[in-house]
Amino acid sequence: MSQSVAADAAEGGTVFAGHAAVAGPRSWQRAFGDLRQGWRQRPLWGYLGWQDIKQRYRRSVLGPLWISISMGVIALAMGVLYAALFKRPVADFLPYLATGLLIWRFIEGCILEGSEVFIANEGLIRFLPAPLSLHVYRLVWRQTLFFLHNLVIWGLLMIIFPQSLGWSLLLAIPAFAVLMINGAWIAIVAGIVATRFRDIPPIIASLTQLLFFMTPIVWSYEILKDNLAERARFVELNPAMHFVEILRQPLLGDAIVWRHWWIAGAITAVGCAAALICLRQYRSRVAYWV
Amino acid sequence: MVSIDISGACVDFPIFDAKTRSLKKAVLGRAGGKIGTDSKVPIIEALRDITISLRQGDRVALVGHNGAGKSTLLRLMSGIYEPTRGRAVVSGKVAPVFDLAVGMDPEISGLDNILIRGLFLGMTRKQMESRISDIAEFTELGDYLSMPLRTYSTGMRVRLALGVVTSIDPEILLLDEGIGAVDAEFLAKARCRLTELVERSGILVFASHSDEFLAELCDTAIWMDHGTVREHGPLREVLHHYKGRDVLAELERR
Numbered sequence: 061m062s063q064s065v066a067a068d069a070a071e072g073g074t075v076f077a078g079h080a081a082v083a084g085p086r087s088w089q090r091a092f093g094d095l096r097q098g099w100r101q102r103p104l105w106g107y108l109g110w111q112d113i114k115q116r117y118r119r120s121v122l123g124p125l126w127i128s129i130s131m132g133v134i135a136l137a138m139g140v141l142y143a144a145l146f147k148r149p150v151a152d153f154l155p156y157l158a159t160g161l162l163i164w165r166f167i168e169g170c171i172l173e174g175s176e177v178f179i180a181n182e183g184l185i186r187f188l189p190a191p192l193s194l195h196v197y198r199l200v201w202r203q204t205l206f207f208l209h210n211l212v213i214w215g216l217l218m219i220i221f222p223q224s225l226g227w228s229l230l231l232a233i234p235a236f237a238v239l240m241i242n243g244a245w246i247a248i249v250a251g252i253v254a255t256r257f258r259d260i261p262p263i264i265a266s267l268t269q270l271l272f273f274m275t276p277i278v279w280s281y282e283i284l285k286d287n288l289a290e291r292a293r294f295v296e297l298n299p300a301m302h303f304v305e306i307l308r309q310p311l312l313g314d315a316i317v318w319r320h321w322w323i324a325g326a327i328t329a330v331g332c333a334a335a336l337i338c339l340r341q342y343r344s345r346v347a348y349w350v
Numbered sequence: 351m352v353s354i355d356i357s358g359a360c361v362d363f364p365i366f367d368a369k370t371r372s373l374k375k376a377v378l379g380r381a382g383g384k385i386g387t388d389s390k391v392p393i394i395e396a397l398r399d400i401t402i403s404l405r406q407g408d409r410v411a412l413v414g415h416n417g418a419g420k421s422t423l424l425r426l427m428s429g430i431y432e433p434t435r436g437r438a439v440v441s442g443k444v445a446p447v448f449d450l451a452v453g454m455d456p457e458i459s460g461l462d463n464i465l466i467r468g469l470f471l472g473m474t475r476k477q478m479e480s481r482i483s484d485i486a487e488f489t490e491l492g493d494y495l496s497m498p499l500r501t502y503s504t505g506m507r508v509r510l511a512l513g514v515v516t517s518i519d520p521e522i523l524l525l526d527e528g529i530g531a532v533d534a535e536f537l538a539k540a541r542c543r544l545t546e547l548v549e550r551s552g553i554l555v556f557a558s559h560s561d562e563f564l565a566e567l568c569d570t571a572i573w574m575d576h577g578t579v580r581e582h583g584p585l586r587e588v589l590h591h592y593k594g595r596d597v598l599a600e601l602e603r604r
């Protein structure tokens with residue numbers, strides 16, 4: 061049995077000394093404790109997340125504005141091209157594609173960086189005691205900041221091509237919260253497995269690429285249904301689709317399809333359970349594996 | 351109450367070489383059964399059956415040859431490694447000072463690095479901000495603090511790291527060697543601050559090869575040998591047995 065000291069360091073006291081001493085390294089108490097202790101170190105990962113963003117654009121004149129600009133350029137180019145390909149009006153298709161793309165960027169970032177979250181922080185893990193979840197929170201926070209920068213593009217598009225936004229726009233907030241929770245569990249599960257088996261990151265990278273093409277972002281589910289009829293339903297098996305939909309529908313003022321919420325909710329519950337099991341079983345092993 | 355209680359603790363490192371640390375091996379290995387020894391991951395027993403109990407006021411020197419397990423024991427005490435067998439219970443706010451360069455980001459300014467390192471060592475943002483002028487004075491870096499760390503020389507980096515580390519209030523201070531590369535004048539100043547820091551802390555564990563430094567800061571010693579505790583007792587005796595001569599007496603004669 062042992063007790064992670066980092067938490068107490070953050071607390072500036074010995075708050076958990078008593079009951080953590082009772083629990084073994086593989087216990088629910090320690091798994092939840094890790095998440096709690098990491099959460100308590102908000103100032104640290106909050107600051108680190110900001111630094112990550114600022115650092116990427118250090119010495120550039122426009123700085124983080126480049127995140128928005130590069131997103132805007134890609135969305136514009138793809139939007140115009142695919143609108144012509146699918147013979148759809150640009151005023152509809154461009155906001156559709158841009159919104160889907162910025163949601164996808166968040167999902168993709170959480171998956172790709174999540175699988176390397178502990179490997180990338182090897183130095184910190186081996187030299188400074190800190191809860192594992194600290195690195196995960198930092199990652200999700202950084203991706204959230206990226207997302208907020210990209211959201212500027214959505215705002216511009218809503219001004220140029222007004223959509224019928226209603227109160228359902230408020231649903232975007234819980235939808236994004238669901239995405240953040242999923243980003244966290246994916247990072248925990250993929251991060252731990254990838255630290256042990258180093259073949260996982262390239263596998264995940266190629267699967268994510270595949271997932272992008274399988275998700276209705278540059279194409280739309282409705283068109284596919286017209287072309288393929290019943291067989292189009294296979295797309296529903298793609299979990300990423302439901303997560304894109306729950307956030308895209310309120311952002312575009314489309315009718316809310318509750319089926320996506322149910323499926324996303326179920327995936328969230330299963331994923332969180334998997335993350336907790338991983339944390340319980342292998343949390344104490346990550347420092348040995350990195 | 352500040353304390354470290356380790357009983358029967360072992361630290362075993364699995365060594366995954368490129369072949370064993372792959373999914374292929376795990377999947378195929380399971381399907382095909384054991385293939386001699388290479389289906390098993392080789393293990394390095396870095397620490398074996400360690401039993402140590404430290405209390406408030408203990409000033410412990412950690413001696414032993416390279417690879418004897420000194421650094422691993424310090425990391426066990428810091429909570430970075432949890433024992434694979436046995437138990438380790440540490441209560442208190444721990445400040446590990448192992449590698450001064452880790453956690454330092456070359457692209458951001460000295461001030462930001464001070465803040466981040468401080469937060470990692472368990473200080474709050476407010477506490478660190480109130481200590482920045484003190485750190486600036488000690489490190490003598492002045493305006494350089496707002497420059498990115500990559501413009502610093504090695505010696506300046508060590509100054510910065512030492513400045514942060516010696517400004518905190520730890521309950522358990524774990525020091526690993528590697529405090530060098532600073533000019534002599536600064537080292538004298540650093541010693542002063544280090545001594546003050548040790549006085550503020552509840553427990554000190556210090557791994558070093560410098561007898562002089564150990565004699566100055568510690569009163570007891572642990573002699574590590576091949577991952578086990580060979581001897582734990584008063585500094586003078588342990589150093590005598592370890593070196594085969596009465597080192598402290600020699601130092602006193604000087």
